[in-house]
Amino acid sequence: MRLYWEQPYASEFEAQVVRAWSEGTKHYAVLNQTLFYPTAGGQACDTGTLDGVAVVEVLEDAKATGQVIHRLESPLSEGQTVVGKLDWARRYRHMQRHTAEHMLGQAFLRAAGWNVVAVNMHSPVCTMDFDGEPDEAVVRQAEALANWAVYANTPVRTYFIDHTEAETHGLRRSPKVTGTIRVVEIEHWDKVACGGLHVAHTGEAGPIKITRLERYKGGTRIYFVAGWEALELFDQEHRLLARLGEKFSSGLLELEKPIENMRSEWYRVRAENAALKDELAERLMRDLLAEFPGLTIAAKVPNSVLDMVGKRLAEWPGVLALLLAEAEDKTRYVLLKHPSRSEDLQALWEAVLKPLGARGGGALVKLGVLPLAALHKALEGFQKYLSSHS
């Protein structure tokens, strides 16, 4: 028996285990009655405990026997009487989401004739897909209508009818099932077939906030939050804005200005920095060419321009060079030669840099890292190697 339909506000119940079984590490139980709502109709299942055993998931039997199956953290015994307790905070949030979804469905229909195509309410930010073209004005109007319905605080009722009566009841959507169908009616607002759980008055589902809209599958997808989850989201966003406001010494609603200023300043500084590095690399290359007239160069250069100096020297006919730079906790190196040089770069690397713990590779230009302490040894080794091989 599905107690949750008759008592959507009850969070504790007693029941008997009528069936219990395990599949590997997964344990299951069916009860003679339950308050646990199974995942169905876009609404996520309840969680909680049965005699202290965690209920991790609740499913509707796929074979449509109508049984509600509780997946448990550890096994229960058949015949056992158990006390079930719901995670009420979770369930209430699901009821708020679900009621808000009905209210928005009707609000979009009234605002622009849009129909609901699909719904997902498995996380605090829920989505609804509609068959209308994305339109910010429609979204704002529907949001306002839904919140008027919140403030009207009208009763939400449920009852069963036969599917043949659906038309005379004026349901918003034609029901997908035949036989007995459950109707959820928001007085003076909306009537729809639904097996989910809802709050008793619309006021409990507010505030309803649409946070985003986007084009989706030829229609519009909206994202919304409702009830406690809307309040929690506002709170998180407000705290974030407050932290940013403090950092920028700015009013929260004026934050865009200092952020925009910082962005444009950052772009300017970045461009200026690139130009200065370019100029420095060019000067260093000229200095090195003058300092080493034989074009066999061994030198330490600033890390910020190591690659740029290396790139320039590699294009200079006759150059063989080892450039080294201190980079925080390591030494970075560039070992390079112009194709006109006859030295075997690989042999040079293996004789000089590899014994010092070098990592890296490349054919005409070898880039890599060395331990920090190896910088001077690498410079000396390079010069010794060349004098002994010339």
Ligand SMILES: [Zn+2]
């Ligand atoms: Zn519903």
